[in-house]
Amino acid sequence: MANDTRTRMIEATALLLRQRGYHGTSLNDILSASGAPRGSLYFHFPGGKDQLVIEVTRDSVDKVTQRLGEELAAEKDPAVAVHHIYQSVARMLEDTQFTLGCPIAPVVLDSPTDVPELAELCRSAFEQWIGLLQAAFVRAGVPERRARALALLVESSLEGLMVIARATRDRAPVLAVADEVAALIEGALPAKEVAVTAG
Numbered sequence: 001m002a003n004d005t006r007t008r009m010i011e012a013t014a015l016l017l018r019q020r021g022y023h024g025t026s027l028n029d030i031l032s033a034s035g036a037p038r039g040s041l042y043f044h045f046p047g048g049k050d051q052l053v054i055e056v057t058r059d060s061v062d063k064v065t066q067r068l069g070e071e072l073a074a075e076k077d078p079a080v081a082v083h084h085i086y087q088s089v090a091r092m093l094e095d096t097q098f099t100l101g102c103p104i105a106p107v108v109l110d111s112p113t114d115v116p117e118l119a120e121l122c123r124s125a126f127e128q129w130i131g132l133l134q135a136a137f138v139r140a141g142v143p144e145r146r147a148r149a150l151a152l153l154v155e156s157s158l159e160g161l162m163v164i165a166r167a168t169r170d171r172a173p174v175l176a177v178a179d180e181v182a183a184l185i186e187g188a189l190p191a192k193e194v195a196v197t198a199g
Helices: 002-020 027-034 040-044 048-074 078-095 105-110 116-139 144-168 172-188
Strands: none
Touching: 002 027, 002 040, 002 048, 002 105, 027 040, 027 048, 040 048, 048 078, 048 116, 078 116, 078 144, 078 172, 105 116, 105 144, 116 144, 144 172
């Protein structure tokens, strides 16, 4: 039962953070959404709301990092892999009826500078995600500097597109940009050598 309460609190907090951010998510909101008894927060999270939010954010970052790494590893062509990532984001938005986006963007926009560990966690998350993209482009033969710029473009466009899709309740912008970004990445890859056989 205790583990169930803890799990419910973590799941409720993850949803609330993605919808409302750090400051928009109160302890009362967490307790109400999770159905947890009032005294249970400090029993499971002695550090209070900050400890809970940090744990939830770390878990969300780990899940996104794992999925991103798997998507990039599954395809030899990074343009195809990135196109799949945009499609996955579009599906997520539609499946959640455009109520959820990036798990850390609302926290970043809330600027919780009074919780340094949380701010550092968000900063390092973006570095991880950009780094995974950059590494995939470099493996495919894109020069390091161009690979970094392309990785930043992919990550920043996804973040912006999630906001636009939530505002318009339409996944079409995500899919439209997916085609353009994939074409741009394909154009940055070294030309494929065509084997010539003697007649």
